[in-house]
Amino acid sequence: MLTKQQLEEFEAEAGMMYLDHISIDCVVFGFHEGQMKVLMLKSNNEEAWYLPGGFVMKQEPIEVAANRILATRTGLDKVFLKQFHVFGDPDRSKIHNEMYSEVLPAGNNFFTQRFISIGYYALVDFFNVIPTPDVFSEICTWRDLDDLPKFQLDHELIFRTALDTLRLQLSYQPIGYNLMPKEFTMPELQKLYETILGKKLDRRNFQRRILGFGILNKLEQTRKGGAHKAPYLYSFDLKKYQAALKEGLKSGW
Amino acid sequence: MLTKQQLEEFEAEAGMMYLDHISIDCVVFGFHEGQMKVLMLKSNNEEAWYLPGGFVMKQEPIEVAANRILATRTGLDKVFLKQFHVFGDPDRSKIHNEMYSEVLPAGNNFFTQRFISIGYYALVDFFNVIPTPDVFSEICTWRDLDDLPKFQLDHELIFRTALDTLRLQLSYQPIGYNLMPKEFTMPELQKLYETILGKKLDRRNFQRRILGFGILNKLEQTRKGGAHKAPYLYSFDLKKYQAALKEGLKSGW
DNA sequence: TTACAATTGTGTACCAATTACACCTTTAGG
């Protein structure tokens, strides 16, 4: 039987072990018409870019915190948002400390502590987003994947891990529901996949595969007005889409 | 430019947001000769079983903390240990609170706070392990997968998630290096996979698949002494094994 | 010493999924 004294001793010792802060870093991938960008903020005292992030509040589930942080920076709610890794190397704090050494008092303070960071990634349509800077930033904006600035801290690793995870999960999870308009064409959806994967896919094989997932409804109408042959419109079958989200798809690209 | 005052204001506000504790929970899967068990501890003041766990210390990378916790409970070091999920539902604390309500003072204290838990799973040979209880437990022992006790807190969810993740990752990651003797036979390795997956596999297809990964060396000798035809011995090609760990294998079971 | 049971070694045929590839249709614009 555990005594009250044992508990108190443990509590006293454990008090020395507290991890200082838990933050959430959120890699927000923005898509629109074949483009793919990532949301970044620029530090207001130097040329350093970082990912949207924030703290988890007491009594707030981390999932809720991630949504809150995303909503604050983008204005969006209820989008695809997925936890993918925890980053907890204490070296993070050192860099952070040096970064603010001009303004911070010496010794221990909030920013010299270590931040353990839970990585989430989100998929959004960047035309729906109003990028909003935080208190440390003067700029919050979309950056092109092939024109990325220098990252602060370990945010490059976080970004890279998010992208790898996303590409991997593309084989197991349906995506696109909140990235495409209600009705869209097959070439448009294919462009989304090609953008994420960073490579071209075969038109015919893509279509067979995607249709094989059984999450699309083919509509009667075609997209008129454009040049060339009018493509058919499709919409997501929300019920089947969500079932696939839960149970996963088969096989890979 | 960020002013010192802004920083101080932020720090004061952020102080209200600290997450209380980060813990690590470790699902230790033990294997030996076709058996699979999981390491559990029994609370010393009631019939409640839980998974090995502990806190992350200041300036300790979480990866190191996970290894330390595992080493403390098992005596093992440098085994397969993988982060798989973060559990952060604030309800965890409520249950915890009720659990210790007899010994704890009312109001806020260490144990009434929320614990965010980073889930790791480990794969070990349970014949190499000396299960060691912690201060809250009277028993630390291996439990059979098909004879599991009632779990404390959300440890059932953590266990379940670990098992699902392990089974999934079996398709992408080579395993077995620290679970098999230096030299082993194909049927022995197959038994390991069958144990993890909880189902029988075809002998011939298993062999073709495993050999196709290119991480095994077939040795000249056979395992003599047993009844029946002597099987060939194999060993892991450590270099290729580690490369496969990094780059992953293809396809699934 | 021999027959048997248990286990291992190995190869092949079938099916499903993936990849590679070609021809026809539609539409706008000159």
Next chain:
DNA sequence: CCTAAAGGTGTAATTGGTACACAATTGTAA
């Protein structure tokens, strides 16, 4: 009304996975 550009669709070849059978080895029991 001809052409260029894009979309619709089908088929053959390859690869990977599953199912399955027979021969060889070894200890044990007759």
